[in-house]
Amino acid sequence: MDQVIMEMLWNKIYLEQPTVQLSGDSRYLNPLWVSGKQDEPSQSITTCFELRTERFYSYHQEITYKIRAALKILTFREQHVLVQFWSPRDVGKHQLLTTIDQPFGLGVASEELCSYRRDSEHKAFLVDKDHEEEDVSPPARVFRRGLPEWTSDITEYETKDFPQQDCAIRCNLHGYLALPVFDSTTGSCVGVLEILTSVKYMHYAFEVQQVHKALQAENLTSPQVFDYPTLKVPSERKQTERDKILDIMKVVCDIHSLPLAQTWTVSPTSSYVSHNKVIEKTCSSFDTRCVGKVCMSTAALPFHVRDLGMWHFRKACGEQHLDKARGFVGKALLDRRSYYCQDVTELSEEEYPLVHYARMNGLTSCFTIFLHSVEGDDGDDYVLEFFLQLGNKDSTLLEN
Structure with a gap:
């Protein structure tokens, strides 16, 4: 040849x-x-x-x-x-x-x-x-x-x-x-x-x-990984909603000197997979680990990186889906309430697939806040995830 x-x-x-x-x-x-x-x-x-x-x-x-x-x-x-x-x-x-x-x-x-x-x-x-x-x-x-x-x-x-x-x-x-x-x-x-x-x-x-x-x-x-279906653009209402979320993140991170904040929501089903002889809808991860599960994604959603050393962790989050049925992020969504995790590095990879990246970046304490949009008939549910300063396990700021 x-x-x-x-x-x-x-x-x-x-x-x-x-x-x-x-x-x-x-x-x-x-x-x-x-x-x-x-x-x-x-x-x-x-x-x-x-x-x-x-x-x-x-x-x-x-x-x-x-x-x-x-x-x-x-x-x-x-x-x-x-x-x-x-x-x-x-x-x-x-x-x-x-x-x-x-x-x-x-x-x-x-x-x-x-x-x-x-x-x-x-x-x-x-x-x-x-x-x-x-x-x-x-x-x-x-x-x-x-x-x-x-x-x-x-x-x-x-x-x-x-x-x-x-x-x-x-x-x-x-x-x-x-x-x-x-x-x-x-x-x-x-x-x-x-x-x-x-x-x-x-x-x-x-x-x-x-x-x-x-x-x-x-x-x-053509479609991308961890993204919404091709050519689908957020409505004006949703875009305004996400702008407000970003503003909240920036204020909270600046006041409490938090290194990173990001938003999670249920990933839309935007592809089909043949699994066990059945063709079923799945998310846009193109990963067999997501088949048959309800996944959460942070791709194309508001985030704020105050500490530039956290960019690698943020990038990993954008390329990873979380199972809604596991972990504290999914728990916040299911229970529609906030949660605090003193040390995410103590979680198993099954509970928190990003645990390896958290360890690499020295992240430990984290808290999540559940938000529900009250605008429109199809209001979205979000989970805001905030990481405390590196090595900080003091949860007193949650009371403020």
Whole structure:
């Protein structure tokens, strides 16, 4: 595979040699061999809007070009990986989702990956609004819902929910992730990016973030880890509410010289996972540890870091979900009251998954305050978490 462009005899499709420069820790990652380069949309088509068909062709070609460019800068933990794009096509009165003539990439040009790619090119799925009963594949469901779908092992699916399951198993593919792709300008879903690997990953945070960054460079977007569903913007009421919470945090931290304060709330269910043969909604962690649980997240919520030495801890909190049923943060939410913990480092990792980071940063005492929004019909519940000064286990300030 030393030549710049390698011809795949199995379908006479060319794969371009990876050109992304890897250094440091990234040298252990695997770039993709991306399907043969097509010409960019011609100027005559991209500037002509006289016919609807020409407008559609121009837009379709533009998305294809952007996806191919994004694939070229993607890197993965696993070499035995296939990434392919599913695109909607109007066929008569129907809309089909297909991967024919769409960009794809291989971590390595193995016969197994090529075989699955060939099988995918023979599939097409109805995604018309009037044919919801046709949602028999992950790409079709992801396109319709606009939400991701994933599993650590394809065998977790019922065969009826994953028509290519037998082929995937024969091709030694197990880990699965499908992400909706949106046009950042219009907000419309333009297709689905599907990732299959031979590894049974327990979490896909790395892959999701890699895809999001690559698409962002092309003015496209996809869901992120520990975030609200793509393109969902807090209402004006909620934004005002969170601004008030931030003001409270700053005042309390400044008066009592507290190093860190942050907000937790129940993480919205914004992806689907196949687990134990059942497809169920889950949070946006892309982690099997969150499946079947109600999780709490601090991502995209108010926080105040008074002591800059706490940035590493704050960053870890933004990348971690807490089980609502465990720990003092969840207890404050369930009981709708405040709690004080003299030393979080004495808690087990199951009770408080962030205990390791708390120990690293010397954090000990902490208190939580439950807040409920009284504005609107769908008032939110929040838990404000305040950490005392390093090594301070004096709870007298709670009486003030």
